[in-house]
Amino acid sequence: MQLLLKIKKVKGYEDLPTPKFMTSGSVGMDLFAAIDEEIILSPLERKKVPVGICIELPKGYEAQVRPRSGLAANYGITLLNAPGTIDWDYRGEISAVLINLSNENFVIKRGDRIAQMVFNKVEIPVVELVEEIDASLRGSNGFGSTGL
Secondary structure, X not given: OOXXXXXXXXXXXXXXXXXXXXXXXXXXXXXXXXXXXOEXXXXXXXXXXXXXXXXXXXXXXXXXXXXXXXXXXXXXXXXXXXXXEEOOOOOOOOEEEEEEOOOOOEEEOOOXXXXXXXXXXXXXXXXXXXXXXXXXXOOOOOOOOOOO
């Protein structure tokens, strides 16, 4: 069964393109800046940029807001909380928290493609509090323990 994604455009941004997959093989659908005035993102500056939509996901699904590779590679623009998770019960406007990791100002204009959204089925576990957990070969060896 295919995932049904309901999208509602935010008032005042109905003229922006509906988020879309840019190719038949795209996994992420592009999101567009829903702003009235240009935003200048200075080096190391971060801003929450709305994308002009609200979504309704079926229970058991999440949406992830991720950086666009071209913006990251060519301009140093990425998302601060990548990926940003949108829970299935969230109904507010989606935003992308952009950060400029370059040494130059970056201008964001209304309708610019600023992020992408990917969808995943998720499992919600039943939580059981225990005194001990089973041992594993790795154990508690963490950051960098498996080498470079």
